[in-house]
Amino acid sequence: MSIVNKIKSNPKLKSFILWTISPRRNPRPRLWVRWFLNPFIHKKGKGATIRGRSRIDVFPWNRFEIGDLTTIEDFTTVNNGSGAVILGNRVRVGIGSVVIGPVTMGNGSGLGQHVFVSGFNHGYKDASKNSSVQPLDLKPVVIEDDVHIGANSVVTAGVTIGKRTQIGAGSVVTKSIPPFSIAVGNPCKVIKRFNHQTNQWDRV
Numbered sequence: 001m002s003i004v005n006k007i008k009s010n011p012k013l014k015s016f017i018l019w020t021i022s023p024r025r026n027p028r029p030r031l032w033v034r035w036f037l038n039p040f041i042h043k044k045g046k047g048a049t050i051r052g053r054s055r056i057d058v059f060p061w062n063r064f065e066i067g068d069l070t071t072i073e074d075f076t077t078v079n080n081g082s083g084a085v086i087l088g089n090r091v092r093v094g095i096g097s098v099v100i101g102p103v104t105m106g107n108g109s110g111l112g113q114h115v116f117v118s119g120f121n122h123g124y125k126d127a128s129k130n131s132s133v134q135p136l137d138l139k140p141v142v143i144e145d146d147v148h149i150g151a152n153s154v155v156t157a158g159v160t161i162g163k164r165t166q167i168g169a170g171s172v173v174t175k176s177i178p179p180f181s182i183a184v185g186n187p188c189k190v191i192k193r194f195n196h197q198t199n200q201w202d203r204v
Helices: 003-009 011-021 031-041
Strands: 055-057 064-066 077-079 085-087 098-100 103-105 116-118 141-143 181-184 189-195 200-203
Touching: 098 103, 116 141
Parallel strands: 055 077, 064 085, 077 098, 085 103, 098 116, 103 141
Antiparallel strands: 181 189, 189 200
16 A cells, blocks of 8 residues: 555544645645745746745645746735646736636636636535535636636636637636637627638627
């Protein structure tokens, strides 16, 4: 039996190990994890920048990768506790944005200011229990290459936003959006599609 399986099969040992990584009432990695463990586990591309006033709450048990020339701006929060956060090359996460895994952002994609993206919902099936103690409903978010999402938008769990799509500011994206689209609103709807034959954006 591997060490990981031994830990998982022993509730007391598992609880202790988790406590050494993160306080129970404050789910963010302890300082020793951020300084001495994460740099050897997670990948940071050449020329990538994480601004000093961002909150990077990443844990060793899920992937956190940022590609070349990617920038995470100040006052952002990134959390991979529930699933991997993978940011491609030349990605920009705008000031004050929140990215909670599982989330993948393709090359050249970007979030404006104060955008919220989450790859899970809190479980609520058992009405006798608080949703905070129920299993998470994980549904990965995929933001494909060259997608740009306007300021103050929300992208909900399970959504895929296709390549080179533009999401207008203040949108709430609850369903997948096809590639080469312009979409806006709450709920977010496609208003234009790029016509590759005429090289024009056609209204839908």
